[in-house]
Amino acid sequence: MFLNNREKPRELLYYEVLSRRADLTRDEQWRMRNLARGFAGEAEYDRLFDAAGHGRLLIYRDLWMKIDKAVLQVDSLIVTDDTLIVNEIKNYSGNYLYRDGRWFQNGRPGGEDPLAQVSRTAGKLVRMAFHLPYRVAVEKKVVFVNPNLDLEVGSDDAAQFAVGRPKLMRYFSDLNQMYAGAAAYKNANALRKFFIDDPMPLPVTDVRRLRAGNYCYGCGSYELEHSRYTAICSQCNYEETLERLVVRALIDFTILFPKEKMTKAKMISFTDNQIHEKLLRKALVKYCSKTGSSRSTSYIVKNRDLHQLLKNNGYSSKYEKDIVFKLGENAVGGSF
Ligand SMILES: [Zn+2]
Missing domain, CATH: 3.40.1350 (Trna Endonuclease; Chain: A, domain 1)
Incomplete structure (x- = not known):
């Protein structure tokens, strides 16, 4: 076994x-x-x-x-x-x-x-x-x-x-x-x-080459129309909850900058000001652990796996329309 x-x-x-x-x-x-x-x-x-x-x-x-x-x-x-x-x-x-x-x-x-x-x-x-x-x-x-x-x-x-x-x-x-x-x-x-643990150092990301903003979970396009609770892709019509979209951005940031402190201000610019600050703060509190004092609060995402992170932290799927995504929840294993 x-x-x-x-x-x-x-x-x-x-x-x-x-x-x-x-x-x-x-x-x-x-x-x-x-x-x-x-x-x-x-x-x-x-x-x-x-x-x-x-x-x-x-x-x-x-x-x-x-x-x-x-x-x-x-x-x-x-x-x-x-x-x-x-x-x-x-x-x-x-x-x-x-x-x-x-x-x-x-x-x-x-x-x-x-x-x-x-x-x-x-x-x-x-x-x-x-x-x-x-x-x-x-x-x-x-x-x-x-x-x-x-x-x-x-x-x-x-x-x-x-x-x-x-x-x-x-x-x-x-x-x-x-x-x-x-x-x-x-x-x-x-x-x-x-x-x-895997000791191999990851490459260092040059922030200047990155595209800020949010991309479609379905096709990768940055052409998204944001509404109150969801974002709809103009290319493929995929609809994603804003909560899930933000959580993906938190994971992306963590993977690209594993040594950097994640702050709300950094996430605002990482997502190109497209996410309401209130929603961002909510996601940071819900899906991350907090470190530092109130003047220099930073966040560490609780899990780098999207399905696990959502599942373990009470993701509400009221607006979740993607059945395939929901079915995939159990497809991912944890670590030993
Ligand atoms: Zn798309």
Whole structure:
């Protein structure tokens, strides 16, 4: 069973918000596409593992760990009574060939080396395993989830550490034959002291490139007609409650400026004076925690996930017309 949720990477979230409010550079577009592809691959891995069954296993997903001074990222860590298995998940498509220690992508050499990557991670886990209450072996696999990948691993040595999509369900079923009992539970618990928050710094946002105002939840257009309780998009007619619109702006600000103090004055200019001050103040009080004294009050949004934030803080859906949005409320998981 999965012990924690897999959340969208912070950096992907950042570029998604930035792309709503600024034109991304080519590098940023490339980075966003790459992160989105990686995350889609991880979601596919989870979906297939769910389908194959993993009730007998303990699985951590999407971890950052600190072991001695080394920091490592682990896509999936499977804990059984006598083994720790690390899976590096790749969503490559096209032609990949591994020969004589080198990767060739569509005939061209270079790119990252997932086998070397998973070996480094496994090496660090071996060192860490000495600190666990029960002795375990460490195994490693690179898991290629994309069905549109033509993978050829030329050496048998390397091939044993790679699982392509055609053999993936079999691999998962074999894993689920392993056993996670008391030793696995104790080890899984002991692992937690090596977990850290995602340490990667986000890019710093240049406020001058941002478009102030509010955009349509449906199509992204800034052409909105505000009425008393809702805003209607002139492009696609999507109607959104002003309360939800403001809450999205609070989340956007938090994601774009994680180190800045959010104040009412900043939110007024961020939303280009389009929101009545009273409504803004109400939303800040309702969806944020307050810090600072009365002269320098700032706010911290209680959750960065829109559905969770609305749901946990008494969002009134009297004017909510979007049925799909309402249905999506339960589609998002919290953190562990
Ligand atoms: Zn629209």
